Amino acid sequence: MAADEDRQAQYDQIRERFLADPEFRAEMRADAVGTLTGVLGELTEQERQWVRELPDASTSEEELVDQVTTQRVGAW
Amino acid sequence: MTGAQQLNTGWCGDAPAALRASLADLTGPAKDLLDEAADHVAFVLRTRAAGEVAAVAVPVAVFRALSADAIPSGLLAAAAATYVAFDVLDDLMDGDRPACWSERRPGELVIGTQILLVTAAQVIARGLPPLVAERVSGVHRAMLVEVADGQLRGESPLDIATTPDDVGSAIAAKSGALLGRLAEIAAVAAGADEQVAAAARRFGRNLGIARQHVNDLTELLGERTSDLRNGTATMVGAFALQGRAVDARQRLLDDLSAASVDPARRGLLRAELGPAIGEVCLLAQLHLGAARSAAEFVSGARIGHDGLAELIEHTAVTLRSNHGR
Numbered sequence: 001m002a003a004d005e006d007r008q009a010q011y012d013q014i015r016e017r018f019l020a021d022p023e024f025r026a027e028m029r030a031d032a033v034g035t036l037t038g039v040l041g042e043l044t045e046q047e048r049q050w051v052r053e054l055p056d057a058s059t060s061e062e063e064l065v066d067q068v069t070t071q072r073v074g075a076w
Numbered sequence: 077m078t079g080a081q082q083l084n085t086g087w088c089g090d091a092p093a094a095l096r097a098s099l100a101d102l103t104g105p106a107k108d109l110l111d112e113a114a115d116h117v118a119f120v121l122r123t124r125a126a127g128e129v130a131a132v133a134v135p136v137a138v139f140r141a142l143s144a145d146a147i148p149s150g151l152l153a154a155a156a157a158t159y160v161a162f163d164v165l166d167d168l169m170d171g172d173r174p175a176c177w178s179e180r181r182p183g184e185l186v187i188g189t190q191i192l193l194v195t196a197a198q199v200i201a202r203g204l205p206p207l208v209a210e211r212v213s214g215v216h217r218a219m220l221v222e223v224a225d226g227q228l229r230g231e232s233p234l235d236i237a238t239t240p241d242d243v244g245s246a247i248a249a250k251s252g253a254l255l256g257r258l259a260e261i262a263a264v265a266a267g268a269d270e271q272v273a274a275a276a277r278r279f280g281r282n283l284g285i286a287r288q289h290v291n292d293l294t295e296l297l298g299e300r301t302s303d304l305r306n307g308t309a310t311m312v313g314a315f316a317l318q319g320r321a322v323d324a325r326q327r328l329l330d331d332l333s334a335a336s337v338d339p340a341r342r343g344l345l346r347a348e349l350g351p352a353i354g355e356v357c358l359l360a361q362l363h364l365g366a367a368r369s370a371a372e373f374v375s376g377a378r379i380g381h382d383g384l385a386e387l388i389e390h391t392a393v394t395l396r397s398n399h400g401r
Contacts, residue, residue: 061350074128
């Protein structure tokens with residue numbers, strides 16, 4: 001299996017749990033970096049970059065909502 | 077050269093020109109109708125960020141990441157035709173006035189989109205070697221079938237039994253399949269092997285799903301009320317329903333419906349949906365993470381210096397937390 005396919009399978013696994021399990025979502029919400037590292041293992045450099053930007057437990061729901069822009073990214 | 081310069085160079089004028097050329101045999105009212113479609117593509121590409129027109133920008137970026145050749149005009153024309161056709165059809169299904177053909181009657185819109193989709197199928201493989209052309213045509217048909225499936229699934233409104241998996245499957249079939257398959261087509265046209273073409277599809281698919289989630293969020297948080305009015309099954313609604321008892325689910329559905337016509341209730345609802353909104357932000361980030369991983373495989377050492385990274389950034393910036401910057 002190519003390295004990318006392997007990684008994609010790990011991402012799929014995370015997303016499936018994320019959709020199915022509210023407790024896992026709460027876990028991710030509280031500690032996204034720890035939860036992702038637990039499933040993905042060692043992160044690549046580009047993964048370290050974007051994972052660093054994920055909100056953690058110190059970010060309130062109001063702050064999360066506020067930081068989402070209301071500018072559409074384009075439908076198609 | 078930066079990623080932004082990579083993505084915006086040249087093709088914004090080439091795509092509408094290629095679409096016009098592919099429609100050159102039309103005459104009479106059909107020619108007028110389709111000229112308007114080409115004018116619309118030209119206007120959109122001239123006035124908006126390329127990342128907003130993903131059905132064209134994604135195949136362009138993938139082809140450029142893999143080949144130094146000129147982008148095939150058939151691919152550009154097909155991508156532009158696909159962009160307009162699905163944009164109009166989506167607006168028709170949502171009951172919104174489309175940006176293209178805004179003064180035309182519904183029947184004209186249906187005929188126009190039919191001509192665009194047939195034209196895209198005819199020209200998408202034009203000029204490619206026979207075996208490559210056959211592969212491209214097969215992927216294109218798969219895209220149309222998957223997107224049709226996703227659009228029809230999207231017609232099922234949010235109800236008390238809707239699960240996050242239902243919504244995720246519909247979005248993957250619609251927005252994910254469109255960009256995923258167009259990315260795959262571009263990779264095949266660029267001569268990529270099956271592993272790279274599959275990675276290109278994963279890039280487009282994950283980007284398309286993330287964009288749909290972000291668009292659904294921006295609609296809920298902004299002034300547009302199409303999703304609330306239509307009872308559209310979005311992931312925010314599905315997450316919010318998942319944690320509730322049956323009677324509380326029906327109350328939430330009633331609140332969502334009432335909020336479509338009451339700005340004050342929309343404000344209250346946004347606060348109530350805060351946890352689900354935060355979860356959808358994380359989900360979109362996960363899809364963008366998967367898109368980055370696939371893009372890295374497609375682009376190799378050029379990742380971060382090509383259009384793939386720019387397309388991801390176009391969506392990521394809408395979700396970026398100040399934390400960690």
